[in-house]
Amino acid sequence: MIRIGLDVMGGDYAPGAILSGAWLALRDLPHDVMLVLIGKESVIRHSLKKNNIPENKVEVVNAPEVIEMGDHPARGFTQKTDSSIVRGFKLLSTGQIDAFASAGNTGAMLVGTTMVIKTIPGVIRPTIATTLPNIHNKPTVILDVGINPDSKPDVLYQYGFLGSLYARYVYHVENPRVALLNIGAEETKGNLVVRSAYELMKDTHDFNFIGNIESNEFFTRDKADVVVCDGFVGNIVIKEAETVYAIARERNISDPFFDRFNFENYGGTPILGINKNVVIAHGISNKQAIHTMIFQTWDVIKADLVGKIKKHFSNGK
Numbered sequence: 001m002i003r004i005g006l007d008v009m010g011g012d013y014a015p016g017a018i019l020s021g022a023w024l025a026l027r028d029l030p031h032d033v034m035l036v037l038i039g040k041e042s043v044i045r046h047s048l049k050k051n052n053i054p055e056n057k058v059e060v061v062n063a064p065e066v067i068e069m070g071d072h073p074a075r076g077f078t079q080k081t082d083s084s085i086v087r088g089f090k091l092l093s094t095g096q097i098d099a100f101a102s103a104g105n106t107g108a109m110l111v112g113t114t115m116v117i118k119t120i121p122g123v124i125r126p127t128i129a130t131t132l133p134n135i136h137n138k139p140t141v142i143l144d145v146g147i148n149p150d151s152k153p154d155v156l157y158q159y160g161f162l163g164s165l166y167a168r169y170v171y172h173v174e175n176p177r178v179a180l181l182n183i184g185a186e187e188t189k190g191n192l193v194v195r196s197a198y199e200l201m202k203d204t205h206d207f208n209f210i211g212n213i214e215s216n217e218f219f220t221r222d223k224a225d226v227v228v229c230d231g232f233v234g235n236i237v238i239k240e241a242e243t244v245y246a247i248a249r250e251r252n253i254s255d256p257f258f259d260r261f262n263f264e265n266y267g268g269t270p271i272l273g274i275n276k277n278v279v280i281a282h283g284i285s286n287k288q289a290i291h292t293m294i295f296q297t298w299d300v301i302k303a304d305l306v307g308k309i310k311k312h313f314s315n316g317k
Contacts, residue, residue, distance in 0.1 A: 010104020
């Protein structure tokens with residue numbers, strides 16, 4: 001039985017959107033997947049009854065406290081020990097759930113990851129990745145998109161390796177093409193960090209490095225399967241991408257390509273390089289985004305992504 005822990009209290013529209021997304025997912029999940037709902041028990045059971053959800057379809061773990069979106073991450077995690085986020089990490093660390101997913105306080109999720117789950121030996125910094133669409137109907141993995149705003153060249157190198165494993169095992173891309181985000185295609189372009197990262201990557205046998213990529217090539221060229229950058233740049237890129245969908249909606253443009261910029265279709269992102277499966281979602285996630293996040297979490301579990309990353313790093317990567 002696969003057990004997915006879901007933070008019911010995390011997110012701008014919690015608990016309503018989280019539970020609605022869970023009920024949507026239950027219609028499509030196979031019988032060997034159990035949702036473990038972590039939050040205020042009375043709220044969860046009321047929603048179960050209201051929506052005629054059989055209680056044997058889920059497990060409820062009472063967590064009466066909430067780490068609010070505005071709470072200080074470290075203080076919230078250490079002081080609110082009965083919160084859904086802290087309870088979720090405890091269940092994950094003891095093996096009672098196979099993954100923990102949340103749209104709650106991202107900082108508190110990262111604190112829990114660092115304090116409880118910890119980084120795989122050999123990984124310098126964990127990272128989060130997401131995908132961007134292009135006109136060739138192929139997802140492009142981009143990382144980091146927010147954890148590490150300042151990354152040294154050796155960290156960017158590891159992002160290339162982690163992103164390649166993610167694309168290979170979750171998105172089933174054979175020999176993923178890894179590119180370094182830069183202001184030009186030439187090897188000599190970019191700031192000192194990016195140029196130094198290029199030097200590390202250009203002769204590697206750890207992944208299929210194809211050189212630099214410019215941001216105007218994301219959506220129009222089938223050039224790379226994985227794009228590497230620091231979290232500062234990556235976060236700006238994905239927020240600009242989200243704006244494309246918002247502008248299309250505002251101008252009443254209906255087009256399948258622009259619809260793929262809707263964050264609801266991507267759900268969340270796993271934290272790569274840690275010892276357990278942790279998936280974090282946008283704080284403004286609605287029920288469709290939560291539904292997608294649950295299935296994305298299931299995909300990460302099925303791919304045994306953490307196990308494969310551990311195996312590669314145990315071989316000295």
